[in-house]
Amino acid sequence: MKKLMIGNEAVSRGLYEGGIKVVSSYPGTPSTEITEFLAKYDDIKSEWAPNEKVGAEVAFGASLAGVRSACAMKHVGLNVAADPLFTLSYTGVNGGLIVCVADDPAMHSSQNEQDSRHYAIAAKVPMLEPSDSQEAYEFAKSAFDLSEKFDTPVILRMCTRVAHSQSIVEIGDRVEIPDKPYVKNGAKFIMVPANAIKRHVVVEERTAKLKEYAETCPFNRVEKADSDIGIITSGTSYQYVKEVFGDTVNVLKIGMPNPLPEQLILDFAAGVKTLYVIEELDPIIETHCRNLGLKPIGKDLFSPLGEYSQETIAKAFNKPEKPTVKADTVSPARPPMMCAGCPHRGLYYTLAKNKITVIGDIGCYTLGAQPPLSAVDSTLCMGASVSGLHGFLKANSDAASKTVAVIGDSTFMHSGITGLVNIAYNGTNATVIILDNSITGMTGHQQNPTTGFNIKGDPAGKVDLESLCRAIGIRRVRVVDPYDLKACDTAIKEELSVNEPSVIISRRPCVLLKYVKAAPPLAVDKDKCRSCKKCMSLGCPAISFKEGKAHIDATLCVGCEVCKGLCPFGAIIKEEN
Amino acid sequence: MAASVMIVGVGGQGSLLASKLLGAVLVNEGYDVKVSEVHGMSQRGGSVETYVRFGDKVYSPIIAKGEADYILSFEKLEAARFSEYLKEGGEIIVNTQEIDPMPVITGAATYPENILEELKEKGVKIEDFDALKVAKQAGSAKAVNIVLLARLAKRFAISYDKWLEAIEKTVAPKFVEMNKKAFELGYNL
Numbered sequence: 001m002k003k004l005m006i007g008n009e010a011v012s013r014g015l016y017e018g019g020i021k022v023v024s025s026y027p028g029t030p031s032t033e034i035t036e037f038l039a040k041y042d043d044i045k046s047e048w049a050p051n052e053k054v055g056a057e058v059a060f061g062a063s064l065a066g067v068r069s070a071c072a073m074k075h076v077g078l079n080v081a082a083d084p085l086f087t088l089s090y091t092g093v094n095g096g097l098i099v100c101v102a103d104d105p106a107m108h109s110s111q112n113e114q115d116s117r118h119y120a121i122a123a124k125v126p127m128l129e130p131s132d133s134q135e136a137y138e139f140a141k142s143a144f145d146l147s148e149k150f151d152t153p154v155i156l157r158m159c160t161r162v163a164h165s166q167s168i169v170e171i172g173d174r175v176e177i178p179d180k181p182y183v184k185n186g187a188k189f190i191m192v193p194a195n196a197i198k199r200h201v202v203v204e205e206r207t208a209k210l211k212e213y214a215e216t217c218p219f220n221r222v223e224k225a226d227s228d229i230g231i232i233t234s235g236t237s238y239q240y241v242k243e244v245f246g247d248t249v250n251v252l253k254i255g256m257p258n259p260l261p262e263q264l265i266l267d268f269a270a271g272v273k274t275l276y277v278i279e280e281l282d283p284i285i286e287t288h289c290r291n292l293g294l295k296p297i298g299k300d301l302f303s304p305l306g307e308y309s310q311e312t313i314a315k316a317f318n319k320p321e322k323p324t325v326k327a328d329t330v331s332p333a334r335p336p337m338m339c340a341g342c343p344h345r346g347l348y349y350t351l352a353k354n355k356i357t358v359i360g361d362i363g364c365y366t367l368g369a370q371p372p373l374s375a376v377d378s379t380l381c382m383g384a385s386v387s388g389l390h391g392f393l394k395a396n397s398d399a400a401s402k403t404v405a406v407i408g409d410s411t412f413m414h415s416g417i418t419g420l421v422n423i424a425y426n427g428t429n430a431t432v433i434i435l436d437n438s439i440t441g442m443t444g445h446q447q448n449p450t451t452g453f454n455i456k457g458d459p460a461g462k463v464d465l466e467s468l469c470r471a472i473g474i475r476r477v478r479v480v481d482p483y484d485l486k487a488c489d490t491a492i493k494e495e496l497s498v499n500e501p502s503v504i505i506s507r508r509p510c511v512l513l514k515y516v517k518a519a520p521p522l523a524v525d526k527d528k529c530r531s532c533k534k535c536m537s538l539g540c541p542a543i544s545f546k547e548g549k550a551h552i553d554a555t556l557c558v559g560c561e562v563c564k565g566l567c568p569f570g571a572i573i574k575e576e577n
Numbered sequence: 578m579a580a581s582v583m584i585v586g587v588g589g590q591g592s593l594l595a596s597k598l599l600g601a602v603l604v605n606e607g608y609d610v611k612v613s614e615v616h617g618m619s620q621r622g623g624s625v626e627t628y629v630r631f632g633d634k635v636y637s638p639i640i641a642k643g644e645a646d647y648i649l650s651f652e653k654l655e656a657a658r659f660s661e662y663l664k665e666g667g668e669i670i671v672n673t674q675e676i677d678p679m680p681v682i683t684g685a686a687t688y689p690e691n692i693l694e695e696l697k698e699k700g701v702k703i704e705d706f707d708a709l710k711v712a713k714q715a716g717s718a719k720a721v722n723i724v725l726l727a728r729l730a731k732r733f734a735i736s737y738d739k740w741l742e743a744i745e746k747t748v749a750p751k752f753v754e755m756n757k758k759a760f761e762l763g764y765n766l
Contacts, residue, residue: 004601004604108615161639164613164614165611165612165613166600166613167610167611167612167635168604168610239636239637309637309639309641310639321643322642322644323643324642324643325660325699327660327689327696329692330689331655331689332654332681332685333624333678334623334654334658334678335678337621337622337679338621339621339622371685442621539682541677543682545684
């Protein structure tokens with residue numbers, strides 16, 4: 001059957017047909033849909049884990065027990081899961097284990113554009129890299145056999161353009177793989193030095209075998225042409241090369257970027273006059289070629305920054321530019337922003353008004369950094385707000401009265417808890433604000449341990465944030481409604497002034513949740529509006545300034561009334577009818 | 578037939594459904610199809626673009642500058658922002674609705690006036706109309722995506738019924754009639 005699928009759906013279909021039984025992941029753009037699609041199959045145990053490390057370890061446990069398993073994450077998630085990954089390389093697997101990782105060149109929705117291929121090299125595990133949905137499906141399906149044959153976890157590397165592009169996939173049927181028995185084997189699975197020393201030898205032997213396999217494996221292929229030019233490429237770059245050159249140049253398409261073949265590359269290079277390596281991000285294949293004594297043209301012509309396209313390649317090869325028409329008037333930028341009625345807005349407004357330094361974190365609420373609120377001072381990685389605030393206050397304890405950390409409910413579960421433990425243990429007067437909107441927002445509404453529901457939407461265990469914070473040792477824990485600006489102001493001022501750590505839980509569900517019903521839109525009484533623009537300081541997309549007065553777009557307004565509470569002249573009213 | 582269609586607008590306007598329907602119809606017609614979209618951060622009221630390419634064989638999932646046969650724009654300013662992606666002789670189909678971006682809301686920038694006229698003067702073929710009004714006639718402001726898709730459909734040699742079939746298969750049952758109405762109104766405009 002032929003079906004148009006995004007790469008992530010194709011991965012999930014491949015894993016499904018390959019006999020996967022357990023998947024555990026933390027959502028992260030552009031990897032999230034892999035696990036969401038797997039959750040649609042009833043014969044797979046699918047879970048959202050609190051973070052990627054837990055997800056990888058759950059996959060490890062399932063593999064140990066004898067079934068095929070996987071975990072999926074975005075590139076920076078692999079940093080979190082790196083600890084289990086590196087030693088999983090030593091233990092190897094029982095049931096096949098696939099680590100799906102999605103890189104985000106051009107940072108459409110990420111804080112950096114690291115290249116995950118470094119992890120495959122460093123952890124000494126094979127990596128597969130598809131270039132479209134059909135390959136994503138095929139590679140995911142055959143990755144299990146590869147994993148079991150070579151007794152190793154396999155990394156399946158996606159990138160945004162493969163993960164989120166739809167192309168046609170010819171799908172098949174699920175293979176029923178009998179569970180392998182669990183047999184106690186300490187020498188393989190107890191990684192204490194005496195055993196790990198021996199397993200490292202196994203890892204090196206495995207790498208040698210994988211290198212040999214890479215020479216003839218079905219993931220790498222040569223496309224011959226009558227040309228002096230040879231291009232080695234992989235992933236989505238392959239599609240751009242084909243778009244520009246069709247079948248007119250020699251192409252070595254790498255589908256297994258680790259370990260890379262040697263003889264295959266040397267033979268390919270020997271058959272061409274000029275050798276190019278075209279790969280997004282870091283020069284991994286290029287460096288490998290140089291180590292083989294070749295002199296390819298690579299990063300001296302192609303940038304290590306951002307995404308490529310057919311245009312990038314056409315330009316590099318001096319192809320004539322396509323004619324374009326551009327308006328002379330500059331289009332103002334349209335950055336993403338917090339939605340109308342977003343519960344984070346009221347809290348951020350209060351922080352900005354009081355000129356508080358805000359150590360931020362990763363999620364929708366990172367958008368509080370945008371003007372006009374400009375309420376965030378730093379964003380590093382998941383969980384860094386809480387631990388970062390502690391460090392900030394250790395360096396300058398006087399800052400405790402004007403500095404806070406903000407972190408979402410899901411991010412707090414992910415890696416904020418340990419930071420809070422550190423605050424309680426090592427003692428700073430920190431004020432941590434948990435922005436609890438009852439969902440993992442930015443990645444598109446995934447459940448998490450605080451929401452009370454699992455990945456299938458069924459009732460599940462629910463972490464009680466207040467009790468958790470108290471159990472950690474924080475005595476001052478209070479809850480505010482971020483729509484209530486006065487309550488926010490009082491809570492923030494009081495908690496910043498006390499001489500002990502405190503947690504403020506700013507609680508209100510995301511307005512985009514289906515069960516959240518919008519109130520009737522508000523309107524501006526033009527006679528009462530004195531054009532002070534105080535409402536505009538909220539940065540609400542529903543409020544604009546038209547013909548000298550504030551104006552509320554009734555199609556966007558959800559009636560949260562935060563602006564109504566702010567207007568000094570009572571000009572914002574509930575619309576009649 | 579082979580073509581590249583760029584769908585642009587503001588996050589939340591429903592461009593994903595338009596590309597999904599377009600993709601489904603084209604696959605059904607036997608074309609090789611690639612659709613590329615970006616999820617996540619850019620959905621939050623930011624500028625969004627989706628690429629749909631089809632033909633006998635499609636390699637790249639993205640459209641580069643000067644390559645789009647059609648730009649389907651859900652918002653006026655976005656049509657101008659992406660106009661340089663239009664191929665020579667290509668056409669922009671645009672909803673004249675204005676949605677202020679944050680720099681305009683905060684007063685850091687102004688919403689450009691006469692931007693479509695400026696492009697027309699430069700020889701760009703543009704069909705501009707109030708798709709929001711048509712969508713509201715069909716019963717929902719959210720049907721702007723279907724109204725615009727219908728205008729594009731009119732330019733393809735694919736039968737009218739095939740589009741309705743795709744709507745029936747793709748859209749949630751309770752919205753099928755409204756969307757079919759929006760398609761009909763858009764198509765016969």
